[in-house]
Amino acid sequence: MQLVSIKIGFVFLLVSLGLFAPLVLMAGKAKTVRLFAISLVVGSNIVGCFVASQCFWRESGAVIDLSRFTLFPFALGIDRLSALFLLVICTVAVPVSIFALSYFEKHYDDQRRRWVWAFFSLFLLSMVIVVTASTGFAFLIGWELMTLLSAGLILIEGDSAERGHNVFIYLLMMHAGAAAVIAGFFLFLPYSPGLDFVSMRTASGALPTGIRTLIFVLAFLGFGTKAGIIPLHIWLPRAHPIAPSPVSALMSGVMLKTAVYGFARFAFDLLGGGPWWCGYAVLSVGAVSALLGILYAIAENDLKRLLAYSSVENIGIIFMGLGTSLIFLAHHAPVWAGLALAGALLHVFNHALFKSLLFLGAGAISSATHTVNLEELGGLQRRMPFTGATLLVACCSIAGLPLFNGFVSEWLIFRSFLGGAVLMNTRAPIVLLLMVGVLALIGGLAAACFVKVFGVAFLGRPRSEAAEHAEESPFAMRTGLGLLAAACLWIGIAPGFFLRPLVSLVQVLVPGAGVPQETLSIARVIPWTAAIILGVTIIVALLKRRERVVRTWACGLPGLTSRMQYTSTVFSKPIRFVFSSVYKPDRKIERLPEDQPYFPVNVTYHSVRTTSYEKTIYRPFVEMILSWAHQLRRLQTGNIQVYLLYIFLAIVSLLAVLRFQP
Amino acid sequence: MKFAINLAQALILILGAPLVRGIIARCKAFLQRRQGASIWRPYSDLAKLFRKEDLVPSTASGVFRVVPCVLFGTTICVATFVPLVQPSALLGSRGDFFLLVYLLALGRFFLSLAGFDGGSAFGGMGASREALVSSLAEAPFLLSLVAVAVLSSHADIAGIAAWTLGQNIFNISAVHILAFTSLAMVVIAETGRMPVDNPTTHLELTMIHEGMVLEYSGPSLAFIEWASAVKLHAMLALLIALFGPWGMATSASVGAISVALLLYSAKVALLIVLLAVIESGVAKLRMYLVPDFLGVASAVSALAVIFTTLVKR
Numbered sequence: 001m002q003l004v005s006i007k008i009g010f011v012f013l014l015v016s017l018g019l020f021a022p023l024v025l026m027a028g029k030a031k032t033v034r035l036f037a038i039s040l041v042v043g044s045n046i047v048g049c050f051v052a053s054q055c056f057w058r059e060s061g062a063v064i065d066l067s068r069f070t071l072f073p074f075a076l077g078i079d080r081l082s083a084l085f086l087l088v089i090c091t092v093a094v095p096v097s098i099f100a101l102s103y104f105e106k107h108y109d110d111q112r113r114r115w116v117w118a119f120f121s122l123f124l125l126s127m128v129i130v131v132t133a134s135t136g137f138a139f140l141i142g143w144e145l146m147t148l149l150s151a152g153l154i155l156i157e158g159d160s161a162e163r164g165h166n167v168f169i170y171l172l173m174m175h176a177g178a179a180a181v182i183a184g185f186f187l188f189l190p191y192s193p194g195l196d197f198v199s200m201r202t203a204s205g206a207l208p209t210g211i212r213t214l215i216f217v218l219a220f221l222g223f224g225t226k227a228g229i230i231p232l233h234i235w236l237p238r239a240h241p242i243a244p245s246p247v248s249a250l251m252s253g254v255m256l257k258t259a260v261y262g263f264a265r266f267a268f269d270l271l272g273g274g275p276w277w278c279g280y281a282v283l284s285v286g287a288v289s290a291l292l293g294i295l296y297a298i299a300e301n302d303l304k305r306l307l308a309y310s311s312v313e314n315i316g317i318i319f320m321g322l323g324t325s326l327i328f329l330a331h332h333a334p335v336w337a338g339l340a341l342a343g344a345l346l347h348v349f350n351h352a353l354f355k356s357l358l359f360l361g362a363g364a365i366s367s368a369t370h371t372v373n374l375e376e377l378g379g380l381q382r383r384m385p386f387t388g389a390t391l392l393v394a395c396c397s398i399a400g401l402p403l404f405n406g407f408v409s410e411w412l413i414f415r416s417f418l419g420g421a422v423l424m425n426t427r428a429p430i431v432l433l434l435m436v437g438v439l440a441l442i443g444g445l446a447a448a449c450f451v452k453v454f455g456v457a458f459l460g461r462p463r464s465e466a467a468e469h470a471e472e473s474p475f476a477m478r479t480g481l482g483l484l485a486a487a488c489l490w491i492g493i494a495p496g497f498f499l500r501p502l503v504s505l506v507q508v509l510v511p512g513a514g515v516p517q518e519t520l521s522i523a524r525v526i527p528w529t530a531a532i533i534l535g536v537t538i539i540v541a542l543l544k545r546r547e548r549v550v551r552t553w554a555c556g557l558p559g560l561t562s563r564m565q566y567t568s569t570v571f572s573k574p575i576r577f578v579f580s581s582v583y584k585p586d587r588k589i590e591r592l593p594e595d596q597p598y599f600p601v602n603v604t605y606h607s608v609r610t611t612s613y614e615k616t617i618y619r620p621f622v623e624m625i626l627s628w629a630h631q632l633r634r635l636q637t638g639n640i641q642v643y644l645l646y647i648f649l650a651i652v653s654l655l656a657v658l659r660f661q662p
Numbered sequence: 663m664k665f666a667i668n669l670a671q672a673l674i675l676i677l678g679a680p681l682v683r684g685i686i687a688r689c690k691a692f693l694q695r696r697q698g699a700s701i702w703r704p705y706s707d708l709a710k711l712f713r714k715e716d717l718v719p720s721t722a723s724g725v726f727r728v729v730p731c732v733l734f735g736t737t738i739c740v741a742t743f744v745p746l747v748q749p750s751a752l753l754g755s756r757g758d759f760f761l762l763v764y765l766l767a768l769g770r771f772f773l774s775l776a777g778f779d780g781g782s783a784f785g786g787m788g789a790s791r792e793a794l795v796s797s798l799a800e801a802p803f804l805l806s807l808v809a810v811a812v813l814s815s816h817a818d819i820a821g822i823a824a825w826t827l828g829q830n831i832f833n834i835s836a837v838h839i840l841a842f843t844s845l846a847m848v849v850i851a852e853t854g855r856m857p858v859d860n861p862t863t864h865l866e867l868t869m870i871h872e873g874m875v876l877e878y879s880g881p882s883l884a885f886i887e888w889a890s891a892v893k894l895h896a897m898l899a900l901l902i903a904l905f906g907p908w909g910m911a912t913s914a915s916v917g918a919i920s921v922a923l924l925l926y927s928a929k930v931a932l933l934i935v936l937l938a939v940i941e942s943g944v945a946k947l948r949m950y951l952v953p954d955f956l957g958v959a960s961a962v963s964a965l966a967v968i969f970t971t972l973v974k975r
Binding site for chain 1: 715716717718719720721723724725726727728730731732734735736738739742753754755756757758760761763764765767768770771774775777778779780781782783784785786787789790791793794796797798799800801802803804805808811812815817876877880881882885949950953960963964967968970971
């Protein structure tokens with residue numbers, strides 16, 4: 001009975017996202033029709049949440065096999081790993097859709113609104129297909145659809161040349177990544193009867209070591225491109241900020257996670273661990289991504305670009321957890337491997353929640369003030385108290401502070417580093433233990449970054465006319481923001497509820513992982529900590545009541561203006577100064593008029609980061625390919641006899657190959 | 663009984679904190695040939711502030727009003743993690759020192775936000791400098807804790823204290839010395855003492871902590887000041903629990919506990935004198951030399967961690 005209802009729910013999710021909602025949207029123009037379609041999207045995602053949580057908490061599954069109707073094996077199935085990621089998609093999709101209800105209404109005309117909702121619904125479907133696919137073809141179809149639909153959603157906002165260029169780079173990087181993923185799948189073929197996950201899993205034992213390593217590397221590069229690890233991240237800060245905010249929320253919050261899903265599926269489920277050095281490689285790439293990502297984020301003043309770089313950081317943290325888990329797996333310490341994997345997977349879920357909350361918040365800010373430039377914001381907390389409160393929750397969560405969900409996952413990863421101490425007589429302990437310091441530095445910088453975001457945007461005086469007259473977000477937006485913030489707090493204060501099924505999932509992926517003791521110790525102490533902090537906070541708040549509103553202290557001057565506050569650029573200055581070797585800034589100061597250098601009327605200041613991956617890595621690579629292409633052009637003489645000779649030589653060599661083949 | 667002692671420990675940490683501040687001020691006065699105020703002065707300061715009203719800047723939002731409460735709440739919570747007279751604490755579990763470090767970060771996060779809410783330049787300045795110091799201090803803080811945790815094979819503060827208690831006092835390893843050095847440097851940076859920050863000045867060129875709290879007055883300021891006193895006391899107690907717990911009560915008898923309490927007071931007094939000597943002896947570092955200071959702390963703590971793998975092998 002239960003199985004049947006799960007299956008019906010799953011089919012409903014697929015059909016209503018893929019068929020009903022787009023069809024209804026295209027069918028009628030009336031507002032009620034559109035509202036019906038949108039409620040269909042929201043409703044099917046709520047159903048999806050139930051399906052996923054049933055599979056995640058109760059360990060049941062569902063399979064839909066369409067292979068009889070398609071040319072190639074196409075089957076969808078939900079196992080525990082899929083259930084977690086399906087839960088991520090549907091949990092985030094519900095509040096994002098509710099938010100988008102008001103956001104799309106405000107920003108688009110009728111024609112575009114229908115298109116954007118249709119694409120939105122199909123984009124959700126493509127991600128559902130990716131995480132529930134149980135054959136290689138289904139996975140790749142979903143993977144490709146996901147890329148194209150998200151590019152379409154970016155282009156709905158406009159098609160200027162710059163936007164077109166950014167989308168081009170996005171598509172280029174995605175297809176390079178997809179090529180690696182496809183190659184990874186096809187390398188299984190000589191050893192496995194088909195490309196369904198079950199036979200691939202059984203075949204993985206028979207793979208020769210070289211092929212195994214190659215598959216691992218290809219999967220890491222392919223999924224790493226999608227996830228945005230440095231230096232494959234260049235598309236991310238280009239594509240995410242220019243999408244409509246609800247779409248950015250889905251791209252950063254959910255789409256990046258499908259890459260983590262793919263990597264976890266390959267590395268843990270299909271291959272069951274890689275060569276001994278792979279864990280160290282993944283760990284160090286993750287650490288570099290996280291550290292550089294957060295350093296780039298601090299230096300940004302455009303809120304959405306800042307958030308995009310912070311996604312690079314969080315993906316880095318997730319890969320640090322995955323890498324640690326692989327190290328323990330290679331050294332036969334499954335308990336600790338399980339703990340690290342649980343931390344990484346929990347961070348996947350947490351990052352989905354708080355990053356989509358932050359992007360939605362950026363959308364709410366841009367709806368209210370028409371800018372996401374931090375230097376033009378300020379004082380929004382008094383004007384948008386609810387939006388501000390939810391974003392404060394998001395900032396605390398992403399900074400990994402206790403009582404918020406980011407801390408729980410980072411704690412698990414920290415704790416697993418400490419477990420490196422049990423691997424004496426290998427080279428693991430020093431690396432893992434020192435990683436505690438690296439992750440602590442990342443956490444400290446993340447806290448600094450999000451103090452800046454919230455402090456500059458929401459506190460103090462407004463820095464522009466638009467921020468001065470900002471108004472609280474409409475009800476639908478507040479509902480979306482509130483739901484996500486509540487989820488962040490829930491996992492942050494009572495993580496036990498979520499950790500238990502996560503432990504069972506980890507035990508499936510890592511045979512022999514019995515981690516409950518370690519995970520439950522955090523679940524025990526966090527609620528008490530929360531009780532003490534909240535109790536004392538409330539008592540103190542009740543104790544102090546009398547207050548008088550006065551002017552801010554201005555050293556006896558008549559008054560302060562908003563120009564006297566610390567700006568976003570100045571706030572990050574000390575950190576940019578200390579890490580200047582990372583940015584290599586190019587600074588220009590212009591004082592006008594030029595003949596009075598000591599009494600300038602107008603001072604302009606420019607500071608640009610000159611470290612560029614495009615220039616140092618991608619440009620030489622592209623030029624190399626172009627020069628090869630140039631050499632190959634010599635084959636094209638334009639003479640038909642020469643082309644006939646080529647054909648003849650090709651046939652002869654093919655015959656020769658066939659003749660001498662053993 | 664054990665629970666009662668744990669509760670008493672936390673209360674001593676919280677209620678005794680202003681006294682620690684008072685004694686430091688008195689010691690510094692002595693070293694500087696001044697008469698100095700009474701050691702009970704911080705208590706009367708707090709009492710005076712509690713009788714006053716709160717002055718709130720006109721630009722301030724709810725965040726400004728919540729911050730003193732949250733800061734006090736998190737600091738009280740930190741105090742419940744630190745063992746004092748017996749090797750156990752009110753709260754605590756495996757891996758609790760990560761929680762302790764991040765609870766301090768939570769308080770600091772909110773205090774930095776409060777700096778912005780006044781809408782003046784000083785608050786943002788303090789927050790910006792605090793962001794630099796705290797983001798660089800977190801790594802050596804955790805690494806030195808990890809070093810002693812690995813050495814003792816315990817992942818909770820009380821467990822580490824209990825293990826160290828069982829060791830011979832003359833048999834300490836290099837790890838202890840390195841980790842202590844690094845943690846002591848971090849304590850100085852975290853609690854805003856010289857040479858990183860000067861707690862007694864309001865000069866805009868130098869202030870960090872005072873910059874963020876400049877707009878506060880009355881009970882709010884009292885809670886912030888009390889919280890920072892508790893933080894200082896808790897950090898000193900943490901140093902003692904990890905690196906010099908000898909004398910802690912292993913049984914719940916009255917005699918053992920009173921001896922432990924006396925010894926604890928003596929150890930705190932020793933650290934206070936040390937702090938006063940450092941504060942009177944060195945000049946405040948230039949802002950951009952603070953990263954070097956913390957860099958040394960990080961290097962020392964990394965060495966401590968590397969040496970654990972040699973000692974344990």
